Amino acid sequence: xxxxxxxxxxxxxxxxxxxxxxxxxxxxxxxxxxxxxxxxxxxxxxxxxxxxxxxxxxxxxxxxxxxxxxxxxxxxxxxxxxxxxxxxxxxxxxxxxxxxxxxxxxxxxxxxxxxxxxxxxxxxxxxxx
Amino acid sequence: xxxxxxxxxxxxxxxxxxxxxxxxxxxxxxxxxxxxxxxxxxxxxxxxxxxxxxxxxxxxxxxxxxxxxxxxxxxxxxxxxxxxxxxxxxxxxxxxxxxxxxxxxxxxxxxxxxxxxxxxxxxxxxxxxxxxxxxxxxxxxxxxxx
Numbered sequence: 001x002x003x004x005x006x007x008x009x010x011x012x013x014x015x016x017x018x019x020x021x022x023x024x025x026x027x028x029x030x031x032x033x034x035x036x037x038x039x040x041x042x043x044x045x046x047x048x049x050x051x052x053x054x055x056x057x058x059x060x061x062x063x064x065x066x067x068x069x070x071x072x073x074x075x076x077x078x079x080x081x082x083x084x085x086x087x088x089x090x091x092x093x094x095x096x097x098x099x100x101x102x103x104x105x106x107x108x109x110x111x112x113x114x115x116x117x118x119x120x121x122x123x124x125x126x127x128x129x
Numbered sequence: 130x131x132x133x134x135x136x137x138x139x140x141x142x143x144x145x146x147x148x149x150x151x152x153x154x155x156x157x158x159x160x161x162x163x164x165x166x167x168x169x170x171x172x173x174x175x176x177x178x179x180x181x182x183x184x185x186x187x188x189x190x191x192x193x194x195x196x197x198x199x200x201x202x203x204x205x206x207x208x209x210x211x212x213x214x215x216x217x218x219x220x221x222x223x224x225x226x227x228x229x230x231x232x233x234x235x236x237x238x239x240x241x242x243x244x245x246x247x248x249x250x251x252x253x254x255x256x257x258x259x260x261x262x263x264x265x266x267x268x269x270x271x272x273x274x275x
Binding site (some may be wrong): 014020023024025026028029030053054055057058059061062065070071073075076078079080081082111 | 130144152155156158159161162163164166167182183184185186189190193194213214215216217219220221224267
């Protein structure tokens with residue numbers, strides 16, 4: 001990997017459509033109604049159905065894997081904190097900066113932002129060297 | 130209400146998951162993966178993999194069945210109306226392929242109170258049919274209120 005400390009990783013921009021949480025529910029098995037039922041979501045005080053945090057984390061994983069050319073064996077560790085909530089039909093931007101790069105591996109600080117809110121914070125990815 | 134600190138270390142029944150190729154393809158499509166090794170056996174073989182490869186975050190799919198009973202354990206006592214998914218970590222070892230059988234064991238890693246919030250942290254350890262670790266997860270749920 002030709003990457004150095006301080007380098008930004010390529011931005012990943014994704015706008016999930018309104019039915020994305022339904023498809024993610026089917027793929028993951030998480031059918032919590034806050035993700036798929038707009039009336040239920042409003043009853044519990046949410047503006048609409050919200051994205052699954054683990055879907056947003058999958059976008060963070062993709063953005064970091066892209067640094068390794070998408071090789072699925074490259075990602076060794078990823079930790080994230082979820083803050084705020086991700087919504088369908090609004091663009092998500094994943095950004096990252098290389099904290100360390102050596103023969104032992106690459107550590108990347110990452111976050112995901114939507115509409116000015118950082119919905120994933122303090123994400124740290126470790127890629128194999 | 131916070132569960133008992135003595136629950137830390139409690140582990141739950143292992144959960145077995147057979148990884149299907151179409152499930153990998155479904156998952157990979159939904160999260161926007163484009164690498165053909167997640168979709169096509171020929172592409173996977175061509176890249177040196179023995180079968181279609183699961184994306185790393187597919188760990189959610191094969192480990193959820195182990196973690197859910199831990200989170201729902203009445204002895205832990207999470208109040209789901211007040212719970213948010215606060216954080217998540219995975220550490221990956223061996224890759225997971227279509228046709229693998231993954232066995233995941235969940236346990237209570239930590240329960241701690243900070244101010245008005247209670248942090249419930251669960252660990253999941255997943256191994257493949259050869260007994261090799263594929264992923265280790267740490268699932269943090271935050272309960273608001275006293």
